[in-house]
Amino acid sequence: MAKVSSVLVLAFCSFVASWSAAAQQSMQRLRVEGNQFVNETGDRVVLRGVSFSDPDRLERVGHWNREYFETAREWGANLVRFPVHPSAWRSRGREAYLELLDSGIALAGELGMYVIIDWHSIGNLRTDLYFRPMYETSMKETLEFWQAIAERYADNPVVAFYEIFNEPTQYNGRLGKLTWEQHVSIMEDVIHVIYAFNRRAIPLVGGLDWGYNISYVRDRPVAYPNVAYVTHPYPQKRAEPWPPEWQRDFGLIAEDYPIVATEFGFMSADGPGAHVPVISDEHYGEAIIDFFEERGISWTVWVFDPQWSPQMFTGWDFAPTAQGRFFRRKMLELNE
Numbered sequence: 103m104a105k106v107s108s109v110l111v112l113a114f115c116s117f118v119a120s121w122s123a124a125a126q127q128s129m130q131r132l133r134v135e136g137n138q139f140v141n142e143t144g145d146r147v148v149l150r151g152v153s154f155s156d157p158d159r160l161e162r163v164g165h166w167n168r169e170y171f172e173t174a175r176e177w178g179a180n181l182v183r184f185p186v187h188p189s190a191w192r193s194r195g196r197e198a199y200l201e202l203l204d205s206g207i208a209l210a211g212e213l214g215m216y217v218i219i220d221w222h223s224i225g226n227l228r229t230d231l232y233f234r235p236m237y238e239t240s241m242k243e244t245l246e247f248w249q250a251i252a253e254r255y256a257d258n259p260v261v262a263f264y265e266i267f268n269e270p271t272q273y274n275g276r277l278g279k280l281t282w283e284q285h286v287s288i289m290e291d292v293i294h295v296i297y298a299f300n301r302r303a304i305p306l307v308g309g310l311d312w313g314y315n316i317s318y319v320r321d322r323p324v325a326y327p328n329v330a331y332v333t334h335p336y337p338q339k340r341a342e343p344w345p346p347e348w349q350r351d352f353g354l355i356a357e358d359y360p361i362v363a364t365e366f367g368f369m370s371a372d373g374p375g376a377h378v379p380v381i382s383d384e385h386y387g388e389a390i391i392d393f394f395e396e397r398g399i400s401w402t403v404w405v406f407d408p409q410w411s412p413q414m415f416t417g418w419d420f421a422p423t424a425q426g427r428f429f430r431r432k433m434l435e436l437n438e
Contacts, residue, residue, distance in 0.1 A: 129211060131259035134304060134328045138398060139360050149216060149400040150433050151181030152414065153365060155407040156222065157202050158190035165418060166202065171209040173420050174406060178433025182215050183364055183402045185222035185268065188239035191247065200254060211260035218306065218364060218402065219251055220265035227267060227288050229278030237268075241288070245295050252299035265306040265332060265364060266292050269313040282310060282318035293326045301328075306362055308332040309352070313365065314339050319355045330360040337368055337386040338379030344389050356397040365404040366390060367412040368425050375411030387428045395436070403429045 130141035139147045152174055160166040174182055184206060191199050203219070210217050223239045225232030232238045248264065255261040266289055272280050289307045296303050307324055309316035313334035323329075333352040340347035352361060368382040369375075394401055403425070404410075408417050414426035422430055 129214065129216070129259050131302060132216070132262045132304060133302070134330060134360055137356060137358050137360055139304075139330070139400065146398070147400075148398050149181035149362075150437050151179035151183070151215065151402045152177070152406040152429075153183035153185060153218075153220075153402040153404045155405055155410050156185050156187050156190055157206055158187070158194050158199065161202055166206065168209060170406075171206070171213055171215070175213040175215060177426075177430040178435075178437050180215055180433075180437050181218065181400065181402055182210055182406075183218040183220055183265070185220045186247075187222045187236050188243060188247075189236045192243075196250060200250065207255070207258065207260050211258075215260075216262040217260050218263040218265050218362070219255075219261060220268055220364065221247055222268045224269040224271060224312070226270065226272060226277040226280045228280055228284050231277040233269075233271070233273060233277070241291075245292060248292055248296050249299065252296045252303060256300035256302070263304050263306050263330070263362065264296060265308070266296075267308060269334065270308060270310055271312045272310075280310065282322060285310060286322055286324055290325060293324065293329065297326070303328070305329050306332045306364065308334070308364075311339070315351045316355050316361070317351050319359065323359070330362055331355060332362055332364050334365040335363055335390060336366055336379040337382035337390075344386070345393055348390075348393055353393065353397060356399055361397075361399045363390075363394065363399055363401040366401065367404045367414075367429075369412035369423065373411065373423075374413070375409075377411065380412045384424070384428050387425065387432075391432050391436075 132139050132141055132147060141147055157166055184203065207217055221244060223232060223237045225237055227241055227244065230240060251264060270280060270285050271277060293305045296305060307329060313332060316331045316333055319331060335348060355361060367380060368386050369380055371381045403414060406414050408415050412425055413423050415422050
């Protein structure tokens with residue numbers, strides 16, 4: 103009986119692996135063409151979705167599972183972002199964390215959602231100073247992380263984007279100096295390593311000022327092909343009227359390069375965990391989505407979680423918050 107059970111388990115695992123591989127193959131690999139993402143048949147692709155919370159955290163609370171992924175898909179997402187905190191990467195261990203990513207990538211692929219893997223640090227890689235202990239890393243660890251990711255997922259079109267460093271910042275000088283030239287030089291060192299394993303990867307390079315400002319790209323773009331840029335345009339990053347500010351800080355760059363807004367969102371001032379720069383309402387939501395749509399900017403809302411803020415739902419029954427209702431409606435309307 104035990105032998106029969108073992109055979110059945112092996113057969114089931116083989117079926118799941120084959121099914122997952124087939125689902126991944128059905129998704130076309132993306133690439134950069136001009137200021138757009140295109141698929142293998144040359145069709146323009148604009149992606150709209152959500153940023154998850156850290157997979158390590160989700161697994162620990164019992165929600166790194168099919169229900170979580172299916173809910174994101176039911177809300178209209180065709181892109182999901184996995185923020186990997188350096189502290190979680192170290193505590194879980196490389197192989198265990200990669201297995202965690204494997205399971206999430208397989209689910210995303212089966213459901214027709216592309217994946218951004220995000221090295222979720224905040225700080226200054228040049229000075230090796232970081233905003234909080236959970237974000238602490240090093241250049242060596244960052245390069246080793248991207249070596250592991252690029253090698254493991256080189257042949258998997260579901261893992262479309264590699265967000266190299268979440269939010270570079272000087273933090274008003276507290277984390278040391280960081281110019282755009284210095285930041286880009288560091289990002290190019292990482293991209294060089296990524297491309298040694300996977301020339302088809304699309305690296306995402308974030309702006310200064312906590313990932314927001316990429317206006318410097320006009321004078322100094324990344325000196326590698328197939329690269330896109332990241333902005334985090336939370337409502338309180340700039341004062342109203344927003345569109346002229348956004349146009350200066352990242353909208354002009356969208357004329358020449360593809361952009362993904364990998365974090366943005368809003369919540370009320372009295373909501374749990376409310377903080378600058380996320381306090382606003384649907385007025386901001388309409389303005390930022392209109393701005394994205396006019397320029398073909400892809401996006402993932404922060405954050406698909408009931409505790410991290412600004413939350414998209416209130417509990418694990420997935421009852422949406424105000425921003426959850428708003429962006430769910432937008433994803434269902436805009437994603438085909």
